[in-house]
Amino acid sequence: MTVADLDIDDLVERMDLEDEEDVREVVGFFLEAAAPRLVDLQSAIAAGDQANTRHHAHAAKGAAKSVGAGVLADHLIAIETALATSDWPEIESRGALLLSSLAQVEETLATWIPNFEPVK
Secondary structure, three states: OEOOOOEHHHHHHHHOOOOHHHHHHHHHHHHHHHHHHHHHHHHHHHHOOHHHHHHHHHHHHHHHHHHOOHHHHHHHHHHHHHHOOOOHHHHHHHHOOHHHHHHHHHHHHHHHOOOOOOOO
16 A cells, blocks of 8 residues: 555565564554654754754654655655754744644554554
8 A cells, every 4th residue: 555644565565574463563663653753853843953853853754764654754854954944934834744644654554454553
């Protein structure tokens, strides 16, 4: 299944995953780790903390790309790009979309894997 929120086909191929349980484990771990990092990123953005914004955006971007979370990765790339010119309106705008993008990844996974329980 390939949608903008989560490219499961690419994830399965790149990580040589064998079944739904493997996908559930990999993406579930990502979701569990990503939510607190995105909250930290939003806090850094709200504080105007360029160094921590860069740190959290870069780490979250790598994780999002590794599981095929395209829209989320795009927001994080845009934040990193905007940091280069200190474009805080763009950074704040993209930062406001992070958790909803993460929720879309959960919804996409739930559609693909029956009985998937998003991390609370």
